[in-house]
Amino acid sequence: MKILTVIQDTTNTKNILQFTAQFNSRADESTTILANIGDGADDNHQSVHAILAEACIKVPQPVIQTLIRAGNPVKNILYEAEAGNYDLVIVRDRTQHRLERFVRARAVRIADRVPCSVLVIKGKTGPIQRILMCDSGSAESPLLGCFTAQVIELLPGDQDVTVLHVMSQISAGPGVEGEQLRANADELIDIHTPEGDLLERDLHSLEKSGLSTVPKIRHGLVVDEILAEGQSGDYDLIIIGAHRQKWQQFLLEDLSRQIIEQADRPVLIVR
Amino acid sequence: MQKSREANLASKITFQTQYLPTAVEVQETQPAQVSWWKHIRVEKIGLFIISLFLFTLAITLMKDGARSLSPLLQNTFSINNVANCLGFGWFFAYFIMSGSPVAAASLTFFDAGVIDKMGAFAMITGSRFGASFIVLFIGFLYVLKGRDRSTSLSMGLLSLLVTFSTYLPGFILGAIFLQSGWLDSMQLRSGALLSSIIDFAIAPLAGFIGTLLPNWLVFCAGLGITLLSFSLFDKCLPQMALQESHLGRMSRLVFRPSVMFLLGALVTMVSMSVSLSLSLLVPFSARGFVRRENVIPYIMGANITTFIDTLLAAVLLRNASAFTIIFAGILSIAIISILILITFHRKYRTLILGSVDWITANNRNLAIFMVVIFALPLILILV
Numbered sequence: 228m229k230i231l232t233v234i235q236d237t238t239n240t241k242n243i244l245q246f247t248a249q250f251n252s253r254a255d256e257s258t259t260i261l262a263n264i265g266d267g268a269d270d271n272h273q274s275v276h277a278i279l280a281e282a283c284i285k286v287p288q289p290v291i292q293t294l295i296r297a298g299n300p301v302k303n304i305l306y307e308a309e310a311g312n313y314d315l316v317i318v319r320d321r322t323q324h325r326l327e328r329f330v331r332a333r334a335v336r337i338a339d340r341v342p343c344s345v346l347v348i349k350g351k352t353g354p355i356q357r358i359l360m361c362d363s364g365s366a367e368s369p370l371l372g373c374f375t376a377q378v379i380e381l382l383p384g385d386q387d388v389t390v391l392h393v394m395s396q397i398s399a400g401p402g403v404e405g406e407q408l409r410a411n412a413d414e415l416i417d418i419h420t421p422e423g424d425l426l427e428r429d430l431h432s433l434e435k436s437g438l439s440t441v442p443k444i445r446h447g448l449v450v451d452e453i454l455a456e457g458q459s460g461d462y463d464l465i466i467i468g469a470h471r472q473k474w475q476q477f478l479l480e481d482l483s484r485q486i487i488e489q490a491d492r493p494v495l496i497v498r
Numbered sequence: 499m500q501k502s503r504e505a506n507l508a509s510k511i512t513f514q515t516q517y518l519p520t521a522v523e524v525q526e527t528q529p530a531q532v533s534w535w536k537h538i539r540v541e542k543i544g545l546f547i548i549s550l551f552l553f554t555l556a557i558t559l560m561k562d563g564a565r566s567l568s569p570l571l572q573n574t575f576s577i578n579n580v581a582n583c584l585g586f587g588w589f590f591a592y593f594i595m596s597g598s599p600v601a602a603a604s605l606t607f608f609d610a611g612v613i614d615k616m617g618a619f620a621m622i623t624g625s626r627f628g629a630s631f632i633v634l635f636i637g638f639l640y641v642l643k644g645r646d647r648s649t650s651l652s653m654g655l656l657s658l659l660v661t662f663s664t665y666l667p668g669f670i671l672g673a674i675f676l677q678s679g680w681l682d683s684m685q686l687r688s689g690a691l692l693s694s695i696i697d698f699a700i701a702p703l704a705g706f707i708g709t710l711l712p713n714w715l716v717f718c719a720g721l722g723i724t725l726l727s728f729s730l731f732d733k734c735l736p737q738m739a740l741q742e743s744h745l746g747r748m749s750r751l752v753f754r755p756s757v758m759f760l761l762g763a764l765v766t767m768v769s770m771s772v773s774l775s776l777s778l779l780v781p782f783s784a785r786g787f788v789r790r791e792n793v794i795p796y797i798m799g800a801n802i803t804t805f806i807d808t809l810l811a812a813v814l815l816r817n818a819s820a821f822t823i824i825f826a827g828i829l830s831i832a833i834i835s836i837l838i839l840i841t842f843h844r845k846y847r848t849l850i851l852g853s854v855d856w857i858t859a860n861n862r863n864l865a866i867f868m869v870v871i872f873a874l875p876l877i878l879i880l881v
Contacts, residue, residue, distance in 0.1 A: 409646075
C-alpha cells in the first residue's frame with residue numbers, strides 16, 4: 228500500500244507523525260512524506276527540513292521519500308496524490324478560525340477530490356485499538372470492508388472493529404410494520420433484512436482477516452448517530468465511505484463532509 | 499355520508515401495507531417493457547375531465563350559496579376576526595377531514611363578502627393545520643388497534659409539526675404582504691375561454707340547482723361536490739404498486755434537502771394533496787420506510803404546492819384579490835421553508851424529530867398533544 232503523509236505546517240507535526248507511524252510499521256511499499264510550505268517562507272523552509280529529518284527517524288519504514296512543495300497546499304497534494312498513484316493520503320485537519328468555518332475545510336476539499344482513500348487526522352489521536360467502520364449499504368460497501376481489512380493489516384497489534392449501520396428510516400405511513408425500525412443488529416441479522424445481510428457480509432469480510440468484530444445498529448439521523456457512537460465507544464478511528472461522484476453527488480447529501488467536519492477523532496474516508 | 503379525500507387514503511395505506519412483498523418478490527416481478535402510449539388510460543382522462551367539471555361546478559355553487567351563510571358565520575359562530583377565522587378553518591378541516599374544500603370555501607366566503615382578505619387568509623392557513631392532522635388521525639386509529647405508537651404516528655406528527663412550524667411564521671409574513679399591498683399587482687384573471695365555459699356549461703346547471711335548493715343547502719351541495727371531485731381526482735392518479743416501483747432505493751439514500759424539497763413540491767403539484775403525496779412515499783420503499791433526513795424537506799415542498807387547487811379555485815371564482823391571497827400564502831410559506839433549509843435546517847430537523855420522539859414517548863405526552871391540538875382551534879373560535 229502506497230501512503231502519502233502530508234505535513235501542511237510546522238505545528239503539531241509530532242502527532243501526525245506518531246499517528247502515521249502506526250500505519251507505516253508494516254507497509255510493504257515506500258512511504259512519502261510531503262511537506263507543504265507557504266511561498267517565500269525561508270524560516271519555514273528550514274524548520275520543514277528539520278521536521279522531515281525527524282520524520283525519517285520516527286516513521287519505522289525502510290524507504291521514505293520526502294518532498295517539499297510550496298504554494299497552494301490543496302493543489303499540491305492533489306497533484307502528488309494523482310501523480311504518485313497512492314492508495315492512502317494522510318492529512319491533518321487544520322484547526323479553523325471562526326471565519327474559515329464558512330468555507331469548506333482544507334481536509335474536506337482534499338478528501339473530496341483526491342483519487343484515493345484519505346485519512347484525516349484530527350482531535351484525539353493515539354494508538355489505534357478501537358475502530359468504528361460505518362457502512363451505509365451503498366454499492367461501494369464491499370470496497371469499504373476490503374480496504375478496512377487492508378488498512379488494519381498495516382497496524383500493529385489486535386484491533387477491535389465495530390461495524391455500524393445507521394437506520395435513519397421511519398415508517399412512511401401509519402400502517403407500515405415497523406419492527407425492523409426498532410430491532411438491534413443481531414435481530415436484523417437473524418431475520419435477514421437488508422441491513423442484517425449487510426452487517427453479516429462486512430463481519431465475514433473482516434473476520435477473514437482475523438479481526439475481532441462487533442455488529443451494531445443505531446436508529447436516528449446518520450451523521451448524529453455516527454458521531455455519537457464515535458464518542459460513546461471512544462473509538463480511535465472512524466472509517467466511512469466517500470461521497471459519491473458523478474451525477475449522484477448533486478442529488479445526495481455529502482455525509483462524509485459533515486462527519487469530517489464534526490468528528491472529534493481521526494476519520495478514514497475510503498474510496 | 500360522502501367519504502372525504504383524506505379518509506379514503508386510510509384505506510389506500512392499509513391496502514398497500516397489508517400486502518408488502520419481500521425485497522426478493524419486488525425484484526422478481528419487474529414489469530416487461532411496454533410502449534409509453536399503452537400506459538395511457540382513457541378512462542382516467544375521462545375521470546379527470548369529470549373531476550375538473552365537478553370542481554368548477556362546486557366552486558360556482560359555493561360562491562352562490564356563501565352569502566346566505568353570512569348570518570350563520572357572523573352571528574351564530576361569531577366568526578368576526580382573524581383568530582376566529584383561523585380556528586374556524588382549522589376545526590372545519592377536522593370536521594370534514596380535508597383541507598382543500600375548506601380553503602376553497604374560505605375563498606367563496608371572501609368573494610361573497612362574508613369575511614375579509616385577512617380572514618380568508620387566516621381560514622386557509624387554518625385549513626392546512628386541520629388537513630395536516632389527517633395523517634396523524636389515521637395513525638392514531640392504528641395505535642388504538644394496538645400498533646406501535648412511534649411507527650404509527652411518526653409521519654403524521656412530522657407532517658403536523660412541519661406544517662405548524664412553517665405556516666405560523668408564514669402566516670405572519672403573508673399577513674404583512676397582504677396588509678402592505680405589495681402583492682396586489684399579482685392578480686391572475688380567468689381567461690375568456692374559461693369564462694365562456696363557466697357561463698355556458700356551469701352557470702345554467704348551478705342556476706338550476708339554485709332554484710331547487712335553499713341557498714345554504716346550495717353551499718353544502720357545493721362542498722359535497724368538492725369532496726367528490728377530489729375523490730375522483732385521486733382515482734385519476736396512477737396507482738403506485740409496489741411491484742412497479744423502480745424507486746425502492748430512495749429509502750436507502752440520503753438526498754440533499756433541496757432535492758427532496760423540489761420532489762415534495764412536484765409530487766404534490768400533481769397529486770394536489772399533501773396526504774396523498776406522503777402516502778406515495780410508502781411504495782417508494784419496498785418496506786414502506788423513509789429516511790428521517792429526507793422527509794422533512796419533502797413535507798416542506800409539499801406544503802407549498804398543496805395550494806395549487808386553491809389557486810385554481812381562485813381563478814374559477816374570477817376574483818382577482820382571491821388569487822392575491824393564495825399567492826401571498828404560497829410565497830410566504832416558500833420563503834419561510836427555504837430560509838429554514840438554508841440557515842438552520844439541521845437544528846430545525848433535530849428539534850422537530852425530538853418533538854416527535856417526546857410526543858410518542860408515552861401515552862401521557864400523546865394525550866397532552868392531542869388535547870392541545872383539539873382545544874386550540876376551539877379556543878381561537880371563541881376568542
